[in-house]
Amino acid sequence: MFYERIQSIRCALPSTCIVCGQVADGEHSICNDCGCELPKLEDCCRRCGIELNGRLVKGSCCTRCQLSPPAFDSCTAAFPYVSPIDKLVADFKFSARFDIGYSLSRVLACRFNAYYIGTAKPELLLPVPLHKNRLGSRGFNQASEICNVLSEYCAVATSHSSLIKIQNTQPQISMSSATARKKNLRKAFAVRQLDGLTGVTHIALIDDVVTTMTTTQTISRMLREQQDCRIDVWCLARTL
Ligand SMILES: [Zn+2]
Numbered sequence: 001m002f003y004e005r006i007q008s009i010r011c012a013l014p015s016t017c018i019v020c021g022q023v024a025d026g027e028h029s030i031c032n033d034c035g036c037e038l039p040k041l042e043d044c045c046r047r048c049g050i051e052l053n054g055r056l057v058k059g060s061c062c063t064r065c066q067l068s069p070p071a072f073d074s075c076t077a078a079f080p081y082v083s084p085i086d087k088l089v090a091d092f093k094f095s096a097r098f099d100i101g102y103s104l105s106r107v108l109a110c111r112f113n114a115y116y117i118g119t120a121k122p123e124l125l126l127p128v129p130l131h132k133n134r135l136g137s138r139g140f141n142q143a144s145e146i147c148n149v150l151s152e153y154c155a156v157a158t159s160h161s162s163l164i165k166i167q168n169t170q171p172q173i174s175m176s177s178a179t180a181r182k183k184n185l186r187k188a189f190a191v192r193q194l195d196g197l198t199g200v201t202h203i204a205l206i207d208d209v210v211t212t213m214t215t216t217q218t219i220s221r222m223l224r225e226q227q228d229c230r231i232d233v234w235c236l237a238r239t240l
Pocket residue numbers: 017018019020021022030031032033034035
């Protein structure tokens with residue numbers, strides 16, 4: 001549905017770069033100049049996805065993950081959450097710029113496919129859910145939109161109904177401490193359709209931005225209480 005919507009937008013409009021507004025060739029709607037200049041994440045912790053900045057051996061874990069590994073197995077982002085990615089993600093989420101969501105998700109899809117070359121891909125994509133009130137006011141779940149693009153280009157099915165957010169919590173960004181963030185999300189999520197997860201041993205959890213990891217950790221812990229599975233987190237952008 002999302003893909004068809006984008007296709008119809010593309011047919012109706014000239015293809016312009018989502019960053020600079022100039023004419024963009026290629027499928028990503030990012031012109032060559034902007035594509036070269038977009039910030040990139042390199043040399044990240046293989047567990048939590050944070051940039052290592054050359055402090056540790058490539059492919060290793062950051063000190064925090066060595067001391068206390070997260071509840072998921074890996075976290076990979078397409079971009080660091082810096083300018084202009086922060087504004088692009090905000091335009092996608094808060095101004096329903098599906099062309100931007102599509103273009104950023106295509107970059108993520110390329111990374112996703114490259115990551116699993118020679119190894120098994122996840123069997124199922126699960127978008128981090130929104131509470132029905134927020135879904136109602138925004139009109140769409142950005143994580144579900146990202147999943148649609150990944151499903152299309154990575155050939156992995158999405159379950160949009162397995163996870164549900166049952167409490168309309170405060171935005172995590174407004175919480176001052178790690179304890180407050182954890183408390184805010186306690187019992188906020190539930191698995192709605194357990195049968196959809198039966199036999200699935202490798203899940204990809206999809207979000208737009210991973211910041212403190214509280215949301216992804218909470219959901220990963222909940223999923224692991226239900227069944228033994230590998231969980232890889234994928235997001236458009238990761239805070240540094
Ligand atoms: Zn451009």
